[in-house]
Amino acid sequence: MPVILNSQNPNFDADFTALLHTKREADQDVDHVVAGIIAQVQSRGDEALIEYTEKFDHLSLTPETLAFSPAEIDAAIATVPNAERSALELAATRIRAYHERQIPNNEWWTGDHGEGLGWRWSAVERAGLYVPGGLASYPSSVLMNAIPAQVAGVENLAICAPTPNGKFNPLVLLAARLSGVETIYRIGGAQAIAAMAFGTETIPKVDTITGPGNAFVAAAKRRVYGHVGIDMIAGPSEILIIADRDNNPDWIALDLLSQAEHDASAQSILITDDADFAHGVIRAVEKRLETLERRDIARQSWRDFGAVIVCQDLEQAATLSDRLAPEHLELCVQDAESYAQKIRHAGAIFIGAYTPEAIGDYIGGPNHVLPTARSARFSSGLSVLDFMKRTTLSRMTPAALAAIGPSAETLAKSESLEAHGLSVRARLDQLNKDTQS
Amino acid sequence: MPVILNSQNPNFDADFTALLHTKREADQDVDHVVAGIIAQVQSRGDEALIEYTEKFDHLSLTPETLAFSPAEIDAAIATVPNAERSALELAATRIRAYHERQIPNNEWWTGDHGEGLGWRWSAVERAGLYVPGGLASYPSSVLMNAIPAQVAGVENLAICAPTPNGKFNPLVLLAARLSGVETIYRIGGAQAIAAMAFGTETIPKVDTITGPGNAFVAAAKRRVYGHVGIDMIAGPSEILIIADRDNNPDWIALDLLSQAEHDASAQSILITDDADFAHGVIRAVEKRLETLERRDIARQSWRDFGAVIVCQDLEQAATLSDRLAPEHLELCVQDAESYAQKIRHAGAIFIGAYTPEAIGDYIGGPNHVLPTARSARFSSGLSVLDFMKRTTLSRMTPAALAAIGPSAETLAKSESLEAHGLSVRARLDQLNKDTQS
Structure with a gap:
């Protein structure tokens, strides 16, 4: 039986607060293990990756078989029944249409003194998508991760999806193809996150890693965060x-x-x-x-x-x-x-x-x-923005610098950052000279 | 002398790659220390916070003096010379004008089958801004953190800024006032991050923590990430x-x-x-x-x-x-x-x-x-979006469910998630009955 609470009950507030703080995950101390796995993959690359896959997924790989071959992908996709294929295609079309509306605008405007101000969005170059294996290896998750990245304009998309005992879901490969992913590695866990974050001989380093996973994957994402972008700790x-x-x-x-x-x-x-x-x-x-x-x-x-x-x-x-x-x-x-x-x-x-x-x-x-x-x-759900970043832009004219530069100089001095102030002052002095001559 | 590289030099690629990988921070193993500090603040609250402030900042506080009082803020602000005040006001005005353009749009549109789709942005309720102390206690950083939060619509803004030996910069307090921050705690380091992330008797828990800091602050932000939002690891x-x-x-x-x-x-x-x-x-x-x-x-x-x-x-x-x-x-x-x-x-x-x-x-x-x-x-610089999050919206009509529901059912079955499929099927069956009657 589930908990049943009634707001008329005098204990309701306490009971509701207890519900808010229910712990649904065991406090697994996986961080230490994950730190070791990451260090091994960083120092030994493919070799470590292959060892961990043997150990955790009972699958023997070589650098050549880390990724599915195009022929393997073709063969698997050919087994997908038409109903599933059509359903997946409809899903991909609708997810793409929704996410295309998320593409953010670039801006560039002129400020009070003729200065140009704005920003520009651009996509990351490489994204790595984690797709859990076994029970939770869902083709829908492939679409949900890959399509926003594709819509953002990411050039290189790779998936890591563990295949315990070599088993995998052909729909996962079809979903990857429908969303523009060419490369699918059959690796998982913290070792897959480490491989994408730092690169190995076979697996190129990515800029951003997204996708759900177990406690090991979550701990690994936390550790590589900052070195690469991540979506969230799920x-x-x-x-x-x-x-x-x-x-x-x-x-x-x-x-x-x-x-x-x-x-x-x-x-x-x-x-x-x-x-x-x-x-x-x-x-x-x-x-x-x-x-x-x-x-x-x-x-x-x-x-x-x-x-x-x-x-x-x-x-x-x-x-x-x-x-x-x-x-x-x-x-x-x-x-x-x-x-x-x-x-x-x-x-x-x-x-x-x-x-x-x-x-x-x-x-x-x-x-x-x-x-x-x-x-x-x-925080928000995954979106096109998770695969993009913004560069701010500013262009001062001499008139704009003359107008606002002195205040920057004042603030620089008050922060005891003399060179900051001088970098503005040198230009202001030149402008004054230009005006006088 | 700095490194001087010439792209004509045959070793240029190797030298440039070495430059890319220059380590500029000592690998301080602060994580263990930080974990201890966070655990202490979580379990002992104000008491731990006060002990750490005594130890690291040589400052004795009580729960009552953790924050600057309004009178202290007024007195400090009164000492700021006019030139600095005007410069800070101009900065605040310009930063606000730039960031107001970042407020994202809500969207709601009608899809192919009459369904409603869209999203809505909202601000976090509470944000905590970290402002480094000592050498790097910059009023400009207060504006740059607090104004985007204020523009986003965050109701409760608090600053943590350590004041080693009780010293602080009055301009920091003025900058806080100019950007709508009422509460400024004189605490810093990992203990301040822990206090904002988990709350103490005196300091309310926040939703998002932003702002730069030293290695301890960075490690603490990494640890609390996911429990609260953070801007980045700087x-x-x-x-x-x-x-x-x-x-x-x-x-x-x-x-x-x-x-x-x-x-x-x-x-x-x-x-x-x-x-x-x-x-x-x-x-x-x-x-x-x-x-x-x-x-x-x-x-x-x-x-x-x-x-x-x-x-x-x-x-x-x-x-x-x-x-x-x-x-x-x-x-x-x-x-x-x-x-x-x-x-x-x-x-x-x-x-x-x-x-x-x-x-x-x-x-x-x-x-x-x-x-x-x-x-x-x-990743991107700090913006209004760091203090907002997006809720996606969808509303199916019976016609839309009839059109796309069967594909959802197919995919649910292929993922062996029967209840997912049945939740769609039950509605489709009702629609079929309605049509026939």
Whole structure:
């Protein structure tokens, strides 16, 4: 049974705060191990990478087989049934259309004294995309990582996707092809992050690494951050659904379970203003759990981290939602579009009962790589901007320097940075001379 | 003497690559110490903070005196001379005007099947700005951090600025007031980062921490990253100047020195296509070093990390510049504005001989918090976006779900995520029923 909270209960605040601070990940002290792996890959390159892949993925590689060959990719893609291929193509088209709107504008304007000011965006040259292996090797994640990079204009895209015991999902290779990725390495874990961050004999160093992964991948991304760009440190996924009584309990139950089935650390929360509806959803979840393929995982997640909150009214629901700052937020309420305006902190909002989160996971258009564990308070989902950077531009005219230079000189002196001041003063003196002559 | 490289030299490539990989920071193993400090502040709050401030800054504080009082701020501000006050006000006005243009647009549009798609930006609620103390306690850094946050719409802004032996710069307090910051704590180091990231009895937890600092501050920011947002992990500052012979060698020398005087790990590089000009600049630097107030620091930086590169032509200069991906790039060449188009990787570009970097440090308008150590390959200077985050929005209509839902279902099945597929299927079945009835 999930936690059931009622906002009328005198302990509600304390219980809700406890829910906010639920730890869903074991404190694995993997950092020490990860530091060792990174050091090995930095110093021994391919050799270390091959050893770790043998050890962790039970797969023997050579520098020549680190990447899938074009023939292997072709062969795998040929096995993909037409229905899957079409679905993936539609998803790619829609994700691309959404992300193309994110391309930022360059700006260049003239200031008060004739000076030019502005900025210019440009793409990184190389990006490395991490795609988890095994259970969670999702072609949709390939599209969600690679398409924003492609739209940004990144020239070189490579994927690292571990293939434990050599097993892989052909749709992952098709998704890579649909999003312009030529190179797919069958490596994973901290060793893959290290290889992309520092380069090996075979794997070129990249500028930016994105994509989700386990605790080892997360620790490795934290360690290489600054040396390369990264998207975020991702934790287990979560959903919050705000639903009123005018919903089908089974639909809401399935939406909760579509989060819970990801993994046992996932979290599904329902907030409703109707206690009867809350119990209806709980019963519907129980019923679906009887037959669901991934019922063992989903049941564990629902039991350990699931929560149902009965609140006073939908105003309160919005306030609680902002405190949770959920990764995914479904709004199944009357006039959901204007209700959405009340929300400030959420990674993605799914508006209305016909927008199950699964649409956003695959095909809606927005990115499914989203801030977890309440980090929507300060961070955003993956976007084209993660693969671009901005260069600021300024051009002073002599008149502009004459107008604002003296203030810069004053501030430089007050900060005891004499050369800063002199670099302005030397030019101002010349301008004064020019004026006098 | 700085390194002098000539692109005609057969060893040039190797020498340039060595320059790229120059280490300017000692590998201080501060991470272990920082982990301890963070743990202490997390568990003991104010008490630990006060102990560390006593130990590192030789300053005795109480919970009541952790922050400057309004009266202390008023008294300090009253001592600021008019010239400095006016200069700071002009800087604040110009920085604000530049950053107001960075406010991103919200978007909402209708897709192919009547579905609504878009995103919305919002500000973080609380930001903590770190301002280094002692030598590098710069009021300009306060403006550059606080104004973007204020423009973004952050409601609560606090500054941590250590005051070793109780000493502080009144202009820092004035800059804080000019940029809407009410609260200034006199704490610094890893302990200040920990206090802002996790909160103490006195200091509220923030969502995002920005601002430069020493190795301890950098290590602490890396550790709290993900729990809060951070701007970047900053290293020592650098400048690259591309200048042709038609420049005053003394101006260029002063620009190089305005970087070198920051600290001994700063790096100043000149690229020119004229060997005589190169030597003219070197002589001008030597001459200025005779009298410069901060000549000990500047001389050390110039000797250890300075470089002068004589290249074949300005095309090659642009190529080398992109390999260096400098934090600051001055272009003192003919038709500098169109030359700037050749550059892809730089934090900030200063166009033309009348735009010394010092203008950008103080008053030009663009931010002076910029990516160091070649991280301009993948990251940007501080901006309004660092204090905002994006929520993606989608709203399916029944018609849109009918059109794209089946593909989502197909992909969910192929990823063995049954509940994902069922959450779509349940709705599609209802739509089919509705159509038939």
